[in-house]
Amino acid sequence: MRVGENLNRALHGLLRDDPSVYVLGEDILDPYGGAFKITKGLSERFPDRVLATPLSEGAIAGVAAGLALAGDKAVVEIMFGDFAALAFDQIVNFAAKSVTMYGRRVPMPLVVRCPSGGHRGYGPTHSQTLQKHFLGVPGLSLFEVTPFHDNRVVLDRMLALGEPCLLFEDKVLYTRPMYGEGAVDELFAWRTVDDVAVVELADGGDPDYTLIVPGGLVHRAVSAMRALLLEHDLAGALLVPSRLHPFDPAGVPGLVPLLARTGLVCVAEDGTAGGTWGEHVAAGLHARLWGTLRRPVALVSSAPSVIPTAVHLEREVLVQDTTIRSAVLEGLHG
Amino acid sequence: MNGLADEDLALLLLIRCFERKLLALFEQGELNGTTHTCLGQEYVPVSLRPLLRDSDWIFSNHRGHGHYLARFDDPEGLLAEIMGRKGAVCDGVGGSQHLRRGRYLSTGVQGQSMPVAAGVALHLRRHEPGTLACAYIGDGTWGEGAVYEALNMAALWRLPLLVVVEHNGIAQSTPTSAQMAGTVAGRAAAFGVRHHALDALDVTAVRHEVAPLIEEMRTDPGPLVLEFRTHRLGPHSKGDDVRPPGAPPADWYAAYRAAHPAQSARIEAAARDRVERVAAEVTARPLASWGGACA
Numbered sequence: 001m002r003v004g005e006n007l008n009r010a011l012h013g014l015l016r017d018d019p020s021v022y023v024l025g026e027d028i029l030d031p032y033g034g035a036f037k038i039t040k041g042l043s044e045r046f047p048d049r050v051l052a053t054p055l056s057e058g059a060i061a062g063v064a065a066g067l068a069l070a071g072d073k074a075v076v077e078i079m080f081g082d083f084a085a086l087a088f089d090q091i092v093n094f095a096a097k098s099v100t101m102y103g104r105r106v107p108m109p110l111v112v113r114c115p116s117g118g119h120r121g122y123g124p125t126h127s128q129t130l131q132k133h134f135l136g137v138p139g140l141s142l143f144e145v146t147p148f149h150d151n152r153v154v155l156d157r158m159l160a161l162g163e164p165c166l167l168f169e170d171k172v173l174y175t176r177p178m179y180g181e182g183a184v185d186e187l188f189a190w191r192t193v194d195d196v197a198v199v200e201l202a203d204g205g206d207p208d209y210t211l212i213v214p215g216g217l218v219h220r221a222v223s224a225m226r227a228l229l230l231e232h233d234l235a236g237a238l239l240v241p242s243r244l245h246p247f248d249p250a251g252v253p254g255l256v257p258l259l260a261r262t263g264l265v266c267v268a269e270d271g272t273a274g275g276t277w278g279e280h281v282a283a284g285l286h287a288r289l290w291g292t293l294r295r296p297v298a299l300v301s302s303a304p305s306v307i308p309t310a311v312h313l314e315r316e317v318l319v320q321d322t323t324i325r326s327a328v329l330e331g332l333h334g
Numbered sequence: 335m336n337g338l339a340d341e342d343l344a345l346l347l348l349i350r351c352f353e354r355k356l357l358a359l360f361e362q363g364e365l366n367g368t369t370h371t372c373l374g375q376e377y378v379p380v381s382l383r384p385l386l387r388d389s390d391w392i393f394s395n396h397r398g399h400g401h402y403l404a405r406f407d408d409p410e411g412l413l414a415e416i417m418g419r420k421g422a423v424c425d426g427v428g429g430s431q432h433l434r435r436g437r438y439l440s441t442g443v444q445g446q447s448m449p450v451a452a453g454v455a456l457h458l459r460r461h462e463p464g465t466l467a468c469a470y471i472g473d474g475t476w477g478e479g480a481v482y483e484a485l486n487m488a489a490l491w492r493l494p495l496l497v498v499v500e501h502n503g504i505a506q507s508t509p510t511s512a513q514m515a516g517t518v519a520g521r522a523a524a525f526g527v528r529h530h531a532l533d534a535l536d537v538t539a540v541r542h543e544v545a546p547l548i549e550e551m552r553t554d555p556g557p558l559v560l561e562f563r564t565h566r567l568g569p570h571s572k573g574d575d576v577r578p579p580g581a582p583p584a585d586w587y588a589a590y591r592a593a594h595p596a597q598s599a600r601i602e603a604a605a606r607d608r609v610e611r612v613a614a615e616v617t618a619r620p621l622a623s624w625g626g627a628c629a
């Protein structure tokens with residue numbers, strides 16, 4: 001099953017099982033079913049609770065917060081995650097703050113879905129990954145869709161938190177298959193430790209390096225790991241959390257041995273460097289594992305540039321499998 | 335001016351005395367941050383009080399002390415909130431402009447409450463027909479895009495959203511003529527939203543005029559913009575009143591006292607005493623404690 005289909009089924013199941021759930025967004029009604037078809041079939045089946053809205057991201061998030069305040073639950077689709085900037089005030093200054101700023105905890109079950117990322121030729125305003133702009137806001141959690149985590153479980157978890165959550169969804173990932181139980185391919189196996197998917201060589205052994213990436217980079221990371229193994233004889237591990245923030249890998253007991261015996265930790269992410277998720281994760285690892293890390297944590301971001309539209313220019317800016325491969329080689333041998 | 339029941343006049347004067355006391359406490363250095371008083375506008379929430387039900391939601395704004403007191407008659411809790419003392423409505427976290435109690439909620443960002451109120455109204459329309467969401471905004475708030483996004487949705491979806499505009503002619507230091515092209519009425523009309531303007535400062539007259547409109551909203555849901563052409567007597571917050579001295583703005587207080595001097599004097603004395611007692615008692619309380627983000 002493809003990731004997009006898994007997400008679509010998760011929304012169907014959520015609406016079916018919980019009559020207090022609403023789904024709101026632009027152009028999400030059938031037969032169109034949303035710009036990326038993630039809401040396909042929802043409005044025909046649940047016409048009262050699947051609402052097409054005007055082009056008003058701020059008010060969509062605000063209306064969703066109002067529904068949550070009144071006892072419902074809301075899932076918002078922002079057509080392109082870039083447009084979450086238009087909802088920044090409602091998400092950061094209202095929904096997230098409302099959880100705690102009234103003295104007593106106010107449940108705010110609300111998910112804002114943000115189709116993100118490039119590699120599709122949509123250009124500078126339709127290709128970004130805006131995680132870093134929402135990091136560290138009290139009362140706001142960040143999640144990212146991965147090919148490992150079932151989206152129904154993720155949606156249930158987010159709504160149960162009772163605080164607004166952003167769900168980043170890499171657009172390329174929609175068309176990729178979910179990984180079946182246990183195996184990534186003939187070389188790599190995966191398991192979960194807490195909510196972190198851990199990918200390792202099927203035949204075990206200590207990893208020469210460990211990558212930490214959000215769900216959208218998984219395929220690029222696995223491709224880099226294959227090349228590093230086959231061309232450089234370097235064994236890698238990969239950690240993919242479902243919840244990006246808060247996220248503290250050194251605080252997960254099941255991950256500490258792995259992080260302690262790896263030759264290099266490399267955090268790769270989409271988006272430009274400067275106040276990023278990856279830097280935050282690296283700072284945490286440096287503080288918590290200073291005595292055991294063998295090398296400084298290596299960071300991979302996209303180039304400090306807007307994201308061009310033309311495919312050859314876009315490729316130069318965005319993180320590729322080769323970018324990750326080079327960063328690992330440089331980190332280990334540079 | 336029409337005579338009022340003692341209860342209504344007591345509430346009007348409670349708000350007036352409360353706001354005056356806040357300014358005095360501010361002068362004495364007893365208040366932290368800033369404060370926005372509603373001097374001159376007290377009659378708006380007092381007029382609406384019997385027309386709104388406990389089941390209605392109220393969304394207030396940065397100038398909300400009168401809105402809160404008209405809903406709850408709780409000067410102790412409000413002052414404790416403003417002063418960060420024990421018994422504060424929101425444990426001292428929210429302060430003057432971020433209050434929540436039951437179905438009453440205020441926020442400090444202009445226009446922010448409008449989409450939220452629309453979302454609540456969407457819930458009410460489906461689950462509690464006859465109930466409405468009331469959002470207080472000012473004339474300056476109409477500069478915010480959120481207002482129009484919310485009005486559009488409220489009109490499209492026929493939401494029971496009552497928008498009470500306290501149009502006091504000045505946004506902080508900027509007169510309306512310098513910050514609003516056209517009119518509130520014209521903007522409401524552009525969305526096909528019903529609009530009603532009121533000039534009266536007389537509580538009885540306001541209620542008489544407004545009651546049928548609100549009742550109609552309850553049976554035939556849809557947004558309504560009620561524009562009170564009102565008057566801000568004091569500064570926006572502190573020390574930012576740049577208006578030239580001149581004829582004082584119209585004030586319900588002076589007009590009512592002229593028409594009903596004995597009742598006014600009696601009730602004002604009682605309100606002043608009450609506020610003084612509350613201030614002395616709250617000031618003596620220990621500091622508010624907050625359970626924290628995970629409370």
